[in-house]
Amino acid sequence: MRILIDECVPRPIKRFLANHDAFTVQELGYSSYENGDLLALAEGNFDLFITSDQNLSYQQNLAGRTLAILMLSTNDWDVIKVSEASIVAAVDSMRPAEFVVLEL
Secondary structure, eight states: OEEEEOTTSOGGGGGGGTTSEEEEHHHHTOTTOOHHHHHHHHBTTBSEEEEOOTTHHHHSOOTTOOOEEEEESOOOHHHHHTTHHHHHHHHHHOOTTOEEEEOO
């Protein structure tokens, strides 16, 4: 699975995703893109977008997308790092166009 990790998510989360092709927005040089443009860019190039932007579903029209989106309930690294198993399980179960909020 090709995964794009939003810039609001701590970069070390990428270590959890070693079984996937995971890239951060920063390493691809996409930091200047707004959410709508970033999602459009990710659509068709990635299978999953991981974010912790709680406003994404309110600010963007997600209908008709094939890109799966996993929204983490926090971007606090201390919480995320102890939630590795939950995050990996959620990633591994994601399906195209699915939008999931993972409470950590």
